[in-house]
Amino acid sequence: MLQANVFKTSFSEFTNLWVQSSDVAIWAVFTALFFYMALREWKKSKKPMDSLKAAKSLISDSGDSGVKVSIGFAGMDFGTFLREVERSTQESHGIAAISYCLAGVVALASLILSILH
Numbered sequence: 001m002l003q004a005n006v007f008k009t010s011f012s013e014f015t016n017l018w019v020q021s022s023d024v025a026i027w028a029v030f031t032a033l034f035f036y037m038a039l040r041e042w043k044k045s046k047k048p049m050d051s052l053k054a055a056k057s058l059i060s061d062s063g064d065s066g067v068k069v070s071i072g073f074a075g076m077d078f079g080t081f082l083r084e085v086e087r088s089t090q091e092s093h094g095i096a097a098i099s100y101c102l103a104g105v106v107a108l109a110s111l112i113l114s115i116l117h
Helices: 002-046 050-061 078-116
Strands: none
Touching: 002 078
């Protein structure tokens, strides 16, 4: 009868340890994922868009021919439009990087609380 109590105790401890370690593993994966995504978005926010670079070079290669490309609805030339799109895209990537970083901090706090619990 004494051995049965020892088995129950060790099995209970094993299941508690397994549940706690799986919580830690899950939060570690989320922490790594969020910080990786933050880094990736931050790099995107600092890099100019390649497709816009090619379009800008086409516009600058045409020189001063006097022909302006109008996008109609906004009433601005195409080069200004491309600069605005690039700025907006870089800003969006920067906001996403900050958001992922905050999610990583929350996941890291949850990881630490899981370890301490």
